[in-house]
Amino acid sequence: MSHDHHDHDHPHEHLTTADEPVVAARVRALEDLLLEKGVVERDELRQRIDWLVSRTPADGARLVARAWVDEDFKTRLLADARQAALELDVDPGPSPVVVALENTENVHHMVVCTLCSCYPRALLGPPPDWYKSLPYRSRAVSDPRGVLREFGLTLEDDVELRVVDSTADIRYLVVPRRPARTDELGEDALASLVTRDSMIGVAQPLTAA
């Protein structure tokens, strides 16, 4: 595309690469419009992006590990995960309500957002690409056991599977089951077993080395 003759007063040319995905151009166009219309300030946008990419699943893992070693904390986490996160000095993010869902011997939860990509970003970091993909978003609600098998997790028939479609303002975090033979491990070692995928509910936590 030639820009030799453009006559609008665009302040600058964007840096682009030839193999850039189409969506990147679309995002920039939206960004420009939001700035132009004064919906957000550029620095505010930068701060939000920096905050988002600074988040990691380590924060979610801390909550889970604490719940594994402290039954009272687990009760508080399941009652109000936002408040429980604040208790551990973990930033629960802008969502007003975070709900923790406990996996047990009999019940397994997995989370999806069929409408877009709602995800507890503050506690898990940016969502993986597959979480935002159409195949995951459609199949997680119609063939969840098949999806789990593709992630390497085969549930027993008598385990009740509960898919949670995160359609609105609530963010959901799965509290996976504590792996066997971890009685000797401290909280930090336990936290290192808690993977992102186990807190989405598509995997079990790692097993102790």
Next chain:
Amino acid sequence: MSFTPGERVHVSSRAHNGHHRTPGYLKGKTGTVERVHDRFLNPETRAYGEDGTPAQRLYLVGFELGDLWPTYRGGAGDRLAADVFEHWLEPAP
């Protein structure tokens, strides 16, 4: 019309031309209220530059996967829950 946990509810099957947070696969289905959440600003008007008031009550509604998909081949107890705003719910007939 407000609902309490355990109550059977029907998700309205009305069409809605514009942004809304009720997934199509749940429209016309019957489920059970599992949790009563807070009220939240209405995404259907917020999406178009309005302030989203009055805030709408949000519910976590549970469904049997076998009720959602006639060909579902999973465990008989497999369930799905989704957050649905009150103005999309009716008492189950």
